[in-house]
Amino acid sequence: MTDPRRIVLDCDPGHDDALALMLAAGDPRIDLVGVTTVAGNQTVEKTTRNACAVATVAGLFAVPIVRGADRPLLRPLRTAAEIHGESGLDGPPPVVPTVRTRPGHACDFLIEAVTASPGEVTIVATGPLTNVALALMKEPALAEAAREIVIMGGAYGRGNVTPAAEFNISVDPEAAAVVFDAPWRVTMMGLDVTHQAACSEEAQARISAIGTPLGVFAGQLLEFFRSTYRREQAMGDPPVHDPCAVAYVADPTLFETRAAHVVIETRGTYTSGMTVTAFVASGEGSRHDVGISVRRDALFDALTAAIAALG
Numbered sequence: 001m002t003d004p005r006r007i008v009l010d011c012d013p014g015h016d017d018a019l020a021l022m023l024a025a026g027d028p029r030i031d032l033v034g035v036t037t038v039a040g041n042q043t044v045e046k047t048t049r050n051a052c053a054v055a056t057v058a059g060l061f062a063v064p065i066v067r068g069a070d071r072p073l074l075r076p077l078r079t080a081a082e083i084h085g086e087s088g089l090d091g092p093p094p095v096v097p098t099v100r101t102r103p104g105h106a107c108d109f110l111i112e113a114v115t116a117s118p119g120e121v122t123i124v125a126t127g128p129l130t131n132v133a134l135a136l137m138k139e140p141a142l143a144e145a146a147r148e149i150v151i152m153g154g155a156y157g158r159g160n161v162t163p164a165a166e167f168n169i170s171v172d173p174e175a176a177a178v179v180f181d182a183p184w185r186v187t188m189m190g191l192d193v194t195h196q197a198a199c200s201e202e203a204q205a206r207i208s209a210i211g212t213p214l215g216v217f218a219g220q221l222l223e224f225f226r227s228t229y230r231r232e233q234a235m236g237d238p239p240v241h242d243p244c245a246v247a248y249v250a251d252p253t254l255f256e257t258r259a260a261h262v263v264i265e266t267r268g269t270y271t272s273g274m275t276v277t278a279f280v281a282s283g284e285g286s287r288h289d290v291g292i293s294v295r296r297d298a299l300f301d302a303l304t305a306a307i308a309a310l311g
């Protein structure tokens, strides 16, 4: 096996972020260097507490968790309590985290982790892109030093918070514009692909049946996520968006991607946060790749195996 891919997971847990964290920690093809948190699905106090709670249940006592931005670059924060609940991680009985955060700001952790090993560390971002944009603005060399960045966010088709925009990009479009305009390779796992990663009741039952405290916890998260996706988005099975970004790093062959040029709409009255995507013939020097399709069963196999491996 080749060396595991080193990643920093920048996230806003959030149910699917929690599953992404489990995948990143439990998949042998990934070396989770650290976790940074951002305001998005809930306030940064809550998303950080939730990251620590997931790390506690998963037994991740050595992975640094560093808190980041409490609001978007220019706009007031809009959360997603209707999907993730008041805590940001409703469903399972509340966990009292014993894992603590490390001091400092997420953007400094990102800069240090990436620039210490040029060309080696990948950023996987599954929340609004505020921390990553702050890091790029503070240290533009981040773009050259990172191996790549893979995000869950956007869509070349329809959005989910508005017809035009997906939640993560819509919360902080200015940050997304900084990230997509920087001179690095951005892979966008948007709704076009993550909506294919719907968790069937059978896939959920397999995760619960692992029977460990983490497996049971993950099943309870999926049950709550299923109920809110049914109510709010009229989707029978909830899409596990964020694990797609981690899974792409672990095994890109699970996905079909296409080269593209993506720009972020920051000003449109009705289209703010839209990821305006022009597909280009590969080899035209584009810096963006966009997810098109996923092998769903293989994705859930990897997620289930990772949760089982964490014991």
Ligand code: BDR
Binding pocket: 014, 015, 016, 017, 041, 080, 083, 126, 127, 152, 160, 166, 167, 168, 241, 242
């Ligand atoms: C994205 O928004 C959040 O609610 C999820 O965690 C995911 O990152 C999907 O639009």
Ligand code: CA
Binding pocket: 011, 012, 013, 014, 016, 017, 041, 126, 127, 242
């Ligand atoms: Ca998220």
